[in-house]
Amino acid sequence: MDFFEVLKRRHSIRAFTRATVQPQDLRAILEAANGAPSAGNLQAYEIYLVKKQEARAALAAAALGQNFIAQAPLALVFCAHPDRSATRYRERGIRLYSIQDATIACAFAMLAATALGLATVWIGAFDDNAVGHAIGAPRNLLPVAILPIGYAGEKPEATPRRRLQDLVHEV
Numbered sequence: 001m002d003f004f005e006v007l008k009r010r011h012s013i014r015a016f017t018r019a020t021v022q023p024q025d026l027r028a029i030l031e032a033a034n035g036a037p038s039a040g041n042l043q044a045y046e047i048y049l050v051k052k053q054e055a056r057a058a059l060a061a062a063a064l065g066q067n068f069i070a071q072a073p074l075a076l077v078f079c080a081h082p083d084r085s086a087t088r089y090r091e092r093g094i095r096l097y098s099i100q101d102a103t104i105a106c107a108f109a110m111l112a113a114t115a116l117g118l119a120t121v122w123i124g125a126f127d128d129n130a131v132g133h134a135i136g137a138p139r140n141l142l143p144v145a146i147l148p149i150g151y152a153g154e155k156p157e158a159t160p161r162r163r164l165q166d167l168v169h170e171v
């Protein structure tokens with residue numbers, strides 16, 4: 001799929017079919033995430049791959065009862081690893097770069113999933129500690145985004161955007 005077609009086709013999907021994600025597709029998505037840029041190429045984030053039904057249900061509960069998360073056959077949880085970035089960048093690594101590293105890796109995964117005909121939704125509304133507990137992450141990781149991945153069980157809604165002239169500030 002043409003890259004701009006991928007961008008156009010990506011919409012948040014909040015209902016998933018029972019179809020599983022093919023291992024080669026999952027691999028391609030993870031490779032895409034791994035190819036994302038990061039501050040100093042430190043890749044100050046960790047990815048948790050959540051497949052077990054019980055863990056997906058725990059994630060959904062941790063995400064304030066967004067139960068469609070458990071419907072998807074898998075979810076990736078992107079966690080910032082502030083200590084890893086702090087080794088070189090100190091406070092800026094903790095406060096900014098590790099979050100950005102995790103964020104852009106998740107964005108790459110999301111677009112790769114779209115290119116493969118899969119559906120996703122970025123989940124940011126959750127209880128950090130409950131997500132950490134659900135995935136068994138050490139306490140020094142900060143969950144940044146949950147990305148359920150599967151096949152769409154609904155037609156996406158068209159979502160409006162701000163006008164470019166309001167959004168872009170030429171200086």
Ligand SMILES: Cc1cc2nc3c(=O)[nH]c(=O)nc-3n(C[C@H](O)[C@H](O)[C@H](O)COP(=O)(O)O)c2cc1C
Nearest residue numbers: 010011012013014066121122123124125126157159
């Ligand atoms: C940082 C962030 C947090 C989000 N958190 C949630 C969430 O917790 N639950 C949800 O259903 N959608 C969440 N979304 C998805 C947005 O609602 C969605 O991207 C937006 O409404 C635009 O729709 P579209 O993705 O279909 O273009 C989040 C998106 C971002 C970027």
